[in-house]
Structures are given as C-alpha cells and as structure tokens.
Amino acid sequence: MKQIVVIGGGAAGLMAAVIAGREGARVILLEKMNMVGKKMGITGKGRCNITNSADISDFIKNTPGNGKFLYGAYERFSNVDLLALLHEWGLKTKVERGGRVFPESDSALEVRNLFMKMLKKYNVTVHLNEAVTKIVTKDNVVTGVVTTKESYACEAVIIATGGASYPLTGSTGDxxxxxxxxxxxxxxxxxxLVPIVTEESWVKDIMGLSLRNVEVSIVSKEKVQAKMFGEMMFTHFGVTGPTILSLSHTVGKLLRKKKTAPIAVSINLKPALTAEVLDKRLQKDFDLYSKKQLANGMKDLLPSNLIPIIISLAKLDPAKPINQITKEERQQLCHVLQHMTLTVKGLRPVEEAIVTAGGISLKEFNPKTMESKLVKGLYGAGEVLDIDAFTGGYNLQAAFSTGYVAAMHIVHGEV
Ligand SMILES: Cc1cc2nc3c(=O)[nH]c(=O)nc-3n(C[C@H](O)[C@H](O)[C@H](O)COP(=O)(O)OP(=O)(O)OC[C@H]3O[C@@H](n4cnc5c(N)ncnc54)[C@H](O)[C@@H]3O)c2cc1C
Structure with a gap:
C-alpha cells in the first residue's frame, strides 16, 4: 500500500484524497484550516457551480490561463466523469444558463458534505488545523513532509494548496x-476574475446599481481588445459583476505590458439597437415628454440614478427643456448610451480575486500525470498550478480533474 500525503483539503485535494483512498492507497490529508472545503462552501454565491456542460474544447477556450495544459487531465476525467461520480454518491444536479451545473439543492455545503462522506468511506485520515511547512526530498525524490505539528514519511505528495485569493478560506499562497x-x-x-478600479469617482453615486443585458468592451489603443454581453455592477471603487470579472483577465494582460496605453471600459447600454434605431427611440420619448426637462424625459430608457450621469457625460444641461434639445445634442446622448466610458486605474488585489492567475510553472509538470519533472513523487493539482479559467464552473473542474489524475497516477502509474 502506498503512503500518500495530500496538502490542502480544497476541491483538488479532496478529489485527490478520495480517489487515492478508493484505489487502495493509505492517504493522509493535511488541512491547515479547521475544516476542509472552506472555499468550496462559498463558491457560486453558496450554490457551487460545480462544472459546466460544455465540450472539452470549450473548457480549454474558457481557460485563458494555460487551458491547453488541461487537455490530458480532461481526457482522463471530464465533466461527464465528475458528474457520474457525484451522481453515484447521490448528488442531484441541474444545468442553468450558459451550461453552468449546480447541485439541485443550490447548496455548496451539500457538495462539501458529500466529499466528507467519501473521505470517511475510503478511510482517508484527515488532520485539520495542521499546515505543511516543508516538503522533504532526498536525491530529488519525495520522502515526506513537515507540518506545524509533526513529520510524516511518504512516497508521494500532492500539493493542492490553492492560490492566493480569499486568504480567509486558507488559500494564502503556501x-x-x-x-x-x-x-x-x-x-x-x-x-x-477580479473587480476593476476606475478613475471616475462618480461610480460611487451609483454603487450597487446592477445592469443586465449590456455589452462591455475593453478598449485600448482605439481597439476593442475583448468584449462581453451580460451583467455588470457599479461599486464604490469602479465596476464588478460577471462580465467585468471575466474581462479583468484582458485588463490584467494589458496592464502588464511594458508600455501600458490607457485602457477604457466602454459600456453599451443598448446593445440590441443600432445607433439609428436608438436615436428613433429617443426621439419618440422626447416627443412624449417634450414639455419636461431633459432629466425627466429619459425615465423609460434608463434606471433613474443613471440618468444624471448619462446627461453629464453627454455634457448637456439636465434642466434644459426637451423641446429645445437639438439633433446634435440628442445624437450626443445616443453616443454616450452606447459608449459609456470609464478609465481603468487598475485591478483590485489578488486577495479579492475569485481566482489567482500564475502559480507553479507548468513547464516543470507533466500534463498527463501532474507529476513534477524535477522531483519524483511530487504532484501538483488545482489552483496552485499556473492555471486560471473564466466563471462557469471551469475552475472547479480544473481542480477536480487535476486532483483525480494525480491520484490515479500515484496509485496505478496510469498515463
Ligand atoms: C467567492 C468565490 C466563488 C467561486 N465560485 C466558483 C464557482 O462557482 N465555480 C468554480 O468553478 N470556481 C469557483 N471559484 C474558484 C474555485 O473555488 C477555486 O478555483 C477552487 O476552489 C480551487 O481549488 P483548490 O483545491 O485548488 O484550492 P482551494 O479550494 O483554495 O483549497 C486549498 C486548500 O489548501 C489548504 N492549505 C493551504 N495551505 C496549506 C498548508 N500549508 N497546509 C495545509 N493546507 C493548506 C487551504 O486551507 C485550502 O483548504 C470561486 C472562488 C471564490 C473565491
């Protein structure tokens, strides 16, 4: 029987420990927090977007941070395999918009509890409140680990300590x-997957305002670098929400360039309409409210707290009677409605990010086995590796698949 140590009881470590246990290894799972799966418990706003129903090729596309490295892991343990395993253990799941898979109960805790049941069933020894401080090797072969409490000898170690985001869940970059x-x-x-900080301070005036069905673009050097349709929200420092979080990857890339050109977030509030149709729509509203002031004539078109901002961005007088608005002024409004622009100041820090980009260099790991090319018996799984994906269940699947592959390779040497 092989003795394995798994460092970290997140999605990757839980899967690795369960599979290694199921396949007959002796497994010790070392978790530095007072429970396993702390982060898993808050995923998907407490609902846990476990995976996605997409094809493997779409998983790779939705993993801008080194998605191709995951081909091998997904071929061995795909979303279909993951769901088959969870269903076998009694979890009922449902598919929502964009192929997002959730537990039918909408409870991330149900998923975590299920893994705890599996740990028990496969006799995994779990040590809580115990952080690994060192991996011990001899002649580039793993021989054990040292923790805050003890030392353990073993033949294989899986590092599944997660990234550096949401440190209160235990992922502190160890x-x-x-x-x-x-x-x-x-x-x-x-x-x-992090909110964007903007120069404009007026965002504070509309913090909490959420917009649906908008098209958000990241513009730099007069070119649209990336765009997305969906939801976003204003905050006291800038913008967040699903479209913004996904676009933050592009912003991060642009910010890292040596000569960073100004970056803008451009919001099309009416993406379904052409400029001409929007202008006609505005004309219709202005005919209806012709005797009112401009600030009172746009309530059919926009949320009320957005109106003064749009008028100010169009450099118009909110008190101007609508019947005195010129064609140029109306067109100026139309332009702002489809190009509401914010200047990027930066990103919120990694601690506030949903995922950490960067990590242990993938050049030093075998994508088919997750084993280190430098140290025999050392494996990496999950977010600690240099992998990051968009929202949609892709990050958890990456953690589950890499954890599975590492465990199978340790026990069976499967490639
Ligand atoms: C708010 C939020 C919501 C999210 N929602 C989703 C979602 O719905 N769907 C999705 O796909 N992804 C989601 N993600 C991303 C996803 O949660 C992570 O990518 C995933 O949890 C990574 O799993 P992991 O096992 O690699 O790391 P983690 O889940 O971070 O687990 C790492 C574990 O290692 C432990 N550890 C760290 N250092 C040590 C040490 N020295 N010794 C012992 N133990 C240690 C930690 O305490 C932790 O328990 C979300 C992330 C956040 C922050």
Whole structure:
C-alpha cells in the first residue's frame, strides 16, 4: 500500500484524497484550516457551480490561463466523469444558463458534505488545523513532509494548496513557497476574475446599481481588445459583476505590458439597437415628454440614478427643456448610451480575486500525470498550478480533474 500525503483539503485535494483512498492507497490529508472545503462552501454565491456542460474544447477556450495544459487531465476525467461520480454518491444536479451545473439543492455545503462522506468511506485520515511547512526530498525524490505539528514519511505528495485569493478560506499562497523549497519556479502571481478600479469617482453615486443585458468592451489603443454581453455592477471603487470579472483577465494582460496605453471600459447600454434605431427611440420619448426637462424625459430608457450621469457625460444641461434639445445634442446622448466610458486605474488585489492567475510553472509538470519533472513523487493539482479559467464552473473542474489524475497516477502509474 502506498503512503500518500495530500496538502490542502480544497476541491483538488479532496478529489485527490478520495480517489487515492478508493484505489487502495493509505492517504493522509493535511488541512491547515479547521475544516476542509472552506472555499468550496462559498463558491457560486453558496450554490457551487460545480462544472459546466460544455465540450472539452470549450473548457480549454474558457481557460485563458494555460487551458491547453488541461487537455490530458480532461481526457482522463471530464465533466461527464465528475458528474457520474457525484451522481453515484447521490448528488442531484441541474444545468442553468450558459451550461453552468449546480447541485439541485443550490447548496455548496451539500457538495462539501458529500466529499466528507467519501473521505470517511475510503478511510482517508484527515488532520485539520495542521499546515505543511516543508516538503522533504532526498536525491530529488519525495520522502515526506513537515507540518506545524509533526513529520510524516511518504512516497508521494500532492500539493493542492490553492492560490492566493480569499486568504480567509486558507488559500494564502503556501504552495508556492513549498514548491519553491524543492526547486520549482513560480510565475507572476496576479489577480484574475477580479473587480476593476476606475478613475471616475462618480461610480460611487451609483454603487450597487446592477445592469443586465449590456455589452462591455475593453478598449485600448482605439481597439476593442475583448468584449462581453451580460451583467455588470457599479461599486464604490469602479465596476464588478460577471462580465467585468471575466474581462479583468484582458485588463490584467494589458496592464502588464511594458508600455501600458490607457485602457477604457466602454459600456453599451443598448446593445440590441443600432445607433439609428436608438436615436428613433429617443426621439419618440422626447416627443412624449417634450414639455419636461431633459432629466425627466429619459425615465423609460434608463434606471433613474443613471440618468444624471448619462446627461453629464453627454455634457448637456439636465434642466434644459426637451423641446429645445437639438439633433446634435440628442445624437450626443445616443453616443454616450452606447459608449459609456470609464478609465481603468487598475485591478483590485489578488486577495479579492475569485481566482489567482500564475502559480507553479507548468513547464516543470507533466500534463498527463501532474507529476513534477524535477522531483519524483511530487504532484501538483488545482489552483496552485499556473492555471486560471473564466466563471462557469471551469475552475472547479480544473481542480477536480487535476486532483483525480494525480491520484490515479500515484496509485496505478496510469498515463
Ligand atoms: C467567492 C468565490 C466563488 C467561486 N465560485 C466558483 C464557482 O462557482 N465555480 C468554480 O468553478 N470556481 C469557483 N471559484 C474558484 C474555485 O473555488 C477555486 O478555483 C477552487 O476552489 C480551487 O481549488 P483548490 O483545491 O485548488 O484550492 P482551494 O479550494 O483554495 O483549497 C486549498 C486548500 O489548501 C489548504 N492549505 C493551504 N495551505 C496549506 C498548508 N500549508 N497546509 C495545509 N493546507 C493548506 C487551504 O486551507 C485550502 O483548504 C470561486 C472562488 C471564490 C473565491
């Protein structure tokens, strides 16, 4: 029986420990928090977007941070395999918009509890409140780990310590230091899926305002670098919400360029309409409210707290009677409605990001087995690796699949 140590009881570590246990290994799972799956419990706003119903090729497309590395893992353990396993254990799931898969109960805790049941069933020894501080090797072969409490000898170690985001869940970047300690290199650690900070302070005036069905573009050097349709929200520092979080990856990339050109977030509030149709629509409203002031004539078109901002961005007088608005002024309004622009100041820090981009360098790992090319018996799984995906269940699937592959390879040597 092989003795395995899994470091970290998140999605990747839980899957790895359960599979290694199921396949007959002796497994110790070391978790530094007082429970396993703390982050899993808050995923998908407490509903846990477990995976996506998309094809593997779409998983890769939705993983801008080194998606191709995951082909091998997805071929061995795909979303279909993950759901089959969870269904076998009694979890009922449902598919929502965009192929997002959730537990039917809408409870992330149900998923976490299920893994706890599996740990028990497969006799995994779980040590809580115990952080690994060092991986021990001899002649580039793993021999054990040292923790805050004890030392353990083992034949294989899986680093599944997560990234550096939401540190209160236990993901504090320990895995980077542990891997560095045995000779691995760490790429630039940065936030992904993170809110954007803007120069404009008026965002404060409309914080909490959420917009649906808008098209958000990231513009730099007069070129649209990326765009997305969906929801966004204003906050006291800038913007957030699903479209913004996904676009933050592009913003991060642009910000890292040596000569950063100004970056703008351009919001099309009426993406379904052409400029001409929008102008006609505005004319119709202005005919209806012709005797009112401009600020009172746009309530059919926009949420009320957005109106003064749009008027100000169009450099118009909110008190001007609508019947005195010129064609040029109306067109100016139309332009702002389809190009509401904010200037990017930066991203919120990695601690506030949904995922961490960067991590243990993938060049030093075998994508078919998740084993280190530098240290025999050392494996990496989940967000600690230099992998990051968009929202939609892609990050959890990456963690589950890499955890599965590492465990199978340790026990069976499968490639
Ligand atoms: C708010 C939020 C919502 C999210 N929602 C979704 C979603 O719905 N769908 C989705 O696909 N993704 C979601 N994600 C991303 C997803 O949660 C992560 O990508 C995923 O949890 C990564 O799993 P992991 O096992 O690699 O790391 P983690 O889940 O971070 O687990 C790492 C574990 O290692 C432990 N650990 C760390 N250092 C040590 C050490 N030295 N010794 C022992 N233990 C240690 C930590 O305490 C932790 O329990 C969300 C993330 C956040 C922050």
């Amino acid at each position: 895995g980077y230091r542990l891997a560095e300690g045995v000779g691995h290199s760490i790429t630039d650690i940065r936030p992904s």
